[in-house]
Amino acid sequence: MRRIAVDIGGTFTDCFVSWDSRFVQTKALTSHHNLALGFNDALDQSCEILNVDRRELLQAVDSVRYATTLGTNALIERRGPKVGLLITSGFDSTIPISRGRGYGDGLPDEKARDLSRARRPDPIVPIARIRTVKQRMNYRGEVLMDLDEQDVRNKLKELVDAGVQAIVVNMINSVENPEHELRIQEIFEEEFPSSMLGAIPMVLSHQVVGRKGEYVRTSSAIIDAFLHSAMYFAMNALEQNLRENGYDRPMLLVHNSGGMAQLNSTDALKTLHSGPVAGIHAAGQLALQGDVQNIVCGDMGGTSFDIGLITEGGTKHYDFSPVVDRWRVTLPMVHLVTLGAGGGSIASYDPIFDTVRIGPESAGSDPGPACYDRGGMNPTVSDADLILGYLDPENYAKGAIPLNKRRSYQALEDICDEMDIDEVDAALLIKSMADSEMAAGLVRELNGGGYQACDFVFLAYGGNGPLHCCGIADKAGIRRILAPPYSSVFSACGGAGLDQMHIHEKNVSLGFYNKHTRSLYNQYDAFNALVADLEEKGRQDLLRQGFKDEDIQYVLELDMRYGIQKMEISIALDNRRLSKPGEVLAAIEQMNDDFGKRYGKEIVSPESGVWVTTIRVVSRVDLGTVTFDDLAPPAQRIAPPTPVAHRECHFQAADGAVATPIYGIEALQPGVQIDGPAIVNPGETTYLVEPGWTYVAAAQGAVWFLRNTPSDE
Missing domain, CATH: 3.30.1490 (Dna Ligase; domain 1)
Structure with a gap:
């Protein structure tokens, strides 16, 4: 199997290359202005490891698969075209009203419960860009009123004159009979051929989703239209980059349904959250092949912490009416919950509770955390990790990003002044708050499904998952953690195994x-x-x-x-x-x-x-998948290797600095057991073994963290 899978995140672009019997994982900073640059950087690192040329690699693989948060970020930042809406006469308030209770969609639980004070989201399609047309079909798709074609032509002209850059068409009950929506598209092409206006996309609601429910179908089509241009140009740039480097097959995009398709068969809406969904897919494969049951996934990257569930038998949970940002849509999406807590999440002083607040703002990849020394001024979770001694300034991301601890100390000055504490105490507080938020998310998700945290294995992956997993599990009441094979690029690994x-x-x-x-x-x-x-x-x-x-x-x-x-x-x-x-x-x-x-x-x-x-x-x-071995903790344990160094680290459970042993790649030999506190840094990621935890290396580079149970429990 020869293939390339890429997960383009808000901070890092992760690359996973399957090259016959070899698997290579690499990372590069995401280049938001041109995604191809970050992809090429990560791919070139893989080429160096495999000792092949980039063109040779791309010509030899059977597929290149992309998962991306580009659409998610564009929606959050409201970067998109002016969208207009054509809807059946009498239904022009469908989106503004949003079913009333829609005001609470996408809000935190405590705010969603108080709908009387909830604020509606800023509309993607304001009322001024909504037009109605005369037509009507009943619930069976039978025509009650013919389409008034002259009315359609007039309303299309009004929208074009208003400067819309994309048009959504939703005729009531069109999923039963799309005749009128299709005719509107024909009229639009007659009135405004591409030679006159260029490419103004028209999105027909029945082609985006096949379910009834006028509000959710309309909002689904609106989001699809809003993301269309950003996805189209970015993905075409990526595909052009592949062509220039000798790859002549269709580029594949990961879908949030847990599958993938070619670019020309992908709606923009289906790419939302596709990176984390690929990780959940890999977790499902691991559960089946590696004999690990009942998994709660925690993907901690640079920007977010994504949570998913895999129950007995490798069963994934789906949402069929998920909330995307502040809008409820209708499409089958693998269930996940996203929290604004990652390595790049910005920490700030909270004067109301006299503590620190984590995120949801992120430093991203440009400028990144202050310690990246690329111009970032705000303190982040990664800055706290560096001050606490967990990260190696000389060997972070395999040495590709040297870290500047002095910048981290400077970034924490405001928090320290406000709370009258030193930088180490501020860093401990930041880590504790970040771990608490992620633990609360895990527990909330498990309890919502009727499960108990103690019955689940915490699958910790992403660039920061193995670094924070012990602190998260301690607060969540979880006693067994598995950092899977290829943990730092596990979502990209999942993309390599999709159908x-x-x-x-x-x-x-x-x-x-x-x-x-x-x-x-x-x-x-x-x-x-x-x-x-x-x-x-x-x-x-x-x-x-x-x-x-x-x-x-x-x-x-x-x-x-x-x-x-x-x-x-x-x-x-x-x-x-x-x-x-x-x-x-x-x-x-x-x-x-x-x-x-x-x-x-x-x-x-x-x-x-x-x-x-x-x-x-x-x-x-079925296109084949990445296989996982039996990942159970080996029964035969061996002593840890000689530490490569010691570093002073700070932990919540210890007073003052602790001389902590640092281990290299030798600690990944199956059966190696290390009692915390300890740090293992093989290069791709950092495993932090906190006090009270035991590290056990398993097959394929997987690592278990087992909570030490006191004798009186």
């Missing part, structure tokens, strides 16, 4: 058990026709990308709920067609079992009716 995949779905309302008539669903032909239509859409997507019919695999999923409850659960059916009552009963029984495991058996209530609300078909081609 090419497309998901198509359709809203339905099918009573698999109707309590009023006490009957089972029996419209098998209608059900099978819907499934066949969704399979054909996925088939065409993959055939267009060069795959063969026999390579395509399909999975049928149903979103189901009980008649008296709003909670839905997704199940995958072994058979993709229905032909007899026993198959309907098997689906109901599977739902009962999965629902009971997730929410509790006491609220399983099929007697209230069982309804299917969405039919979903996952079409995929």
